[in-house]
Amino acid sequence: MTGSIAIRRATIGDAFRLSDIGGATFTETFGHLYPPADLAAFLQGAHAPDAWTRRLHDPHVAVWLVEDADGTTVAYASAGPCKLPVADLESNAGELFQLYVRGTHHGRQIGSRLLGTAIAWLEGHGFDPLYVGVWSGNHGAQRLYARCGFTPHGEYEFPVGGQRDREFILRRA
Numbered sequence: 001m002t003g004s005i006a007i008r009r010a011t012i013g014d015a016f017r018l019s020d021i022g023g024a025t026f027t028e029t030f031g032h033l034y035p036p037a038d039l040a041a042f043l044q045g046a047h048a049p050d051a052w053t054r055r056l057h058d059p060h061v062a063v064w065l066v067e068d069a070d071g072t073t074v075a076y077a078s079a080g081p082c083k084l085p086v087a088d089l090e091s092n093a094g095e096l097f098q099l100y101v102r103g104t105h106h107g108r109q110i111g112s113r114l115l116g117t118a119i120a121w122l123e124g125h126g127f128d129p130l131y132v133g134v135w136s137g138n139h140g141a142q143r144l145y146a147r148c149g150f151t152p153h154g155e156y157e158f159p160v161g162g163q164r165d166r167e168f169i170l171r172r173a
């Protein structure tokens with residue numbers, strides 16, 4: 001609990017809640033970068049309720065939700081075994097998959113606390129090193145990750161519909 005903000009692990013029943021916050025935060029952060037059809041295709045694949053249900057059933061993946069005092073979901077994060085295209089990837093490498101805070105709640109240390117929660121969970125489950133993929137133009141998130149010990153490691157292309165984004169891969173040993 002942080003003031004009126006609570007971080008909790010998501011459960012199977014949270015698929016629709018995650019679909020809503022996942023779609024809303026991606027759209028408000030990156031929606032302007034893509035043609036509507038590409039954005040819609042991405043959201044349908046990545047943030048449909050059944051995609052979240054599959055993730056929530058995966059015993060190797062953890063998902064967290066942040067709720068405001070009135071129960072509104074304002075942020076989420078997920079982590080698990082690293083799936084990034086890293087050459088010679090370590091067998092126990094972990095990854096922060098997603099870290100998103102609603103724009104209305106930026107700058108209130110919610111992202112930092114969620115990131116700390118995810119890192120502690122990954123380390124506690126033996127994942128080492130840790131990786132995160134971040135859009136090359138997302139300088140704010142890159143500052144946050146750098147502050148938490150992530151350093152540049154490589155890059156790859158992240159597909160959003162028919163578009164390919166340049167993504168940096170950061171690593172924390």
Ligand SMILES: CC(C)(COP(=O)(O)OP(=O)(O)OC[C@H]1O[C@@H](n2cnc3c(N)ncnc32)[C@H](O)[C@@H]1OP(=O)(O)O)[C@@H](O)C(=O)NCCC(=O)NCCS
Nearest residue numbers: 029099100101106107108109110111112134140141143144
């Ligand atoms: C990145 C993000 C999770 C940070 O969460 P937050 O709760 O706003 O961050 P905190 O209050 O804990 O810390 C602020 C730090 O976040 C980073 N930051 C990233 N985007 C920011 C933004 N738009 N405004 C302010 N800070 C931002 C900065 O490092 C900032 O610290 P600094 O100003 O001293 O450099 C949040 O801004 C967000 O959800 N952004 C949109 C989605 C996103 O980019 N997710 C990461 C995908 S890899």
